[in-house]
Amino acid sequence: MERTELDKIIALLRAxxxxxxxxxLGFNSAFQLLVSTILSAQCTDVRVNKVTPALFARFPDxxxxxxxxxxxxxxxxxxxGLYHSKAVNIRNCARMIVDDFGGEVPDNLNDLVKLPGxxxxxxxxxxxxWYKEPAYVIDTHVKRIWHLLGISDSTxxxxxxxxxxxxxxxxxxxxxxxxxLSHLLITHGRSTCVAGRPDCDNCCLKEHCAHYIAL
Ligand code: SF4
Numbered sequence: 001m002e003r004t005e006l007d008k009i010i011a012l013l014r015a016x017x018x019x020x021x022x023x024x025l026g027f028n029s030a031f032q033l034l035v036s037t038i039l040s041a042q043c044t045d046v047r048v049n050k051v052t053p054a055l056f057a058r059f060p061d062x063x064x065x066x067x068x069x070x071x072x073x074x075x076x077x078x079x080x081g082l083y084h085s086k087a088v089n090i091r092n093c094a095r096m097i098v099d100d101f102g103g104e105v106p107d108n109l110n111d112l113v114k115l116p117g118x119x120x121x122x123x124x125x126x127x128x129x130w131y132k133e134p135a136y137v138i139d140t141h142v143k144r145i146w147h148l149l150g151i152s153d154s155t156x157x158x159x160x161x162x163x164x165x166x167x168x169x170x171x172x173x174x175x176x177x178x179x180x181l182s183h184l185l186i187t188h189g190r191s192t193c194v195a196g197r198p199d200c201d202n203c204c205l206k207e208h209c210a211h212y213i214a215l
Contacts, residue, residue: 001151003167009149009208010177013184016204020187021180023129026052030105030130031062031097035090037125038117043080051080062103065094089117107131120161124179134168134175136161137182141189148193150210 014021024045027033032052039048055076059065065073073087080086093115097105105126106112112123121139128135138146138157147155152163168178192199198211206212 001149001167005208006151006167006181007177009151009205010181010184012204012208013181013188017184017187017191021183023125023183025049027129028056029061030126031065031094032056032060033130034093034105034115034118034122034126035065037122038090038093039077039080039086041086042082047080051077059094062094062097062105065091066098068094086117092116093118105130107133121157124161128176128179132176134170134172135179135182136164137179138164139182139186140195141186141193142182144195145185145189145193148198148209148211149205 023033025033025036025040026049027036035055036048036052039051058076059068059073068091070087070091073091074083077083077086077090096115097103100114101111106115107127109120109123109127112118112126113120121137124135124137127133128137138160143155143157143160146152146160151167152160154160154163164178164181168175168181188205189195192203193205200206200209200212200215203209203212
């Protein structure tokens with residue numbers, strides 16, 4: 001797909017979802033964004049946003065989270081699911097931030113992905129949302145819709161990220177569009193292009209969708 005067509009897709013999604021290009025998690029620091037994103041795995045952002053006010057009131061930063069009691073931490077995040085592994089990851093993540101990074105969330109992708117529970121998706125989100133660097137967030141919605149639209153032949157998060165970087169390079173004046181596109185596709189995937197039951201008749205992208213055109 002050419003960049004001009006991708007720009008049309010971004011414009012159509014922005015028109016359809018005026019607030020859909022923003023992160024829907026609540027946070028007041030890079031650490032809180034990181035923790036919220038780890039909690040959002042296989043959980044809704046709405047649920048995470050219900051849990052985090054009490055969690056961050058008790059453990060507002062990496063230092064306090066690193067010293068947390070695991071049972072108390074689990075009880076605070078229980079409703080997000082997978083609470084045992086998430087609690088272990090969050091506490092170990094906080095401990096690494098304290099021990100190896102002076103208590104500050106790293107501001108580069110290479111160090112971010114060293115943190116427990118932090119893959120490229122989460123690391124890119126922190127880079128884009130908090131540090132305002134070009135970011136390429138590929139989650140399950142982005143992966144699915146990218147393939148349906150036929151933007152490229154790529155089907156894995158790694159190759160989709162590579163292709164998105166090529167279409168919207170980090171030094172491009174509109175590199176922030178890469179993160180906006182991810183948020184917009186996530187919004188589209190939750191509301192219209194839902195996994196297994198896409199509402200193609202009411203989709204703003206059908207004229208640009210390889211899947212729809214081939215029907
Ligand atoms: S036309 Fe259908 S398959 Fe294509 S993006 Fe829209 S909802 Fe998804």
